[in-house]
Amino acid sequence: MALPEIGSVAAAFTLPNQDGKSVSLADYAGRHVLIWFYPRAFGNN
């Protein structure tokens, strides 16, 4: 699976957070965002 191309427009998304509240990439417009994908909560992450 390919990583996003540098300089391309980041894919929009809306997902529930830990409290069930929807969070969108668009909420961070005008700011830097660091997104990290990780295997799972708990265990040796």
Add this chain to the structure above:
Amino acid sequence: MLGITFSPTDDLKKWREEVGLTADLLCDADRSVALAYGAAESADQEKATRVTVIIGPDGTVLQAYAVDNAEAHPAEALAHIA
């Protein structure tokens, strides 16, 4: 800063409190975001691949890494946004 995984939101809440994280942790249950960002090969992949993406204020991708070494990676990523 947003952490994305496939764990259910209840687990994310407990783990966030246990570890003391302040970032929002998001649940990508159907893997659609992971697929779009190269952190999953298929919609039935059990666990997300470690991938970090830095997005600029204009919504474009500034950096994208597949993380091979989880211990060395934070310093590398921080160096790019410093």
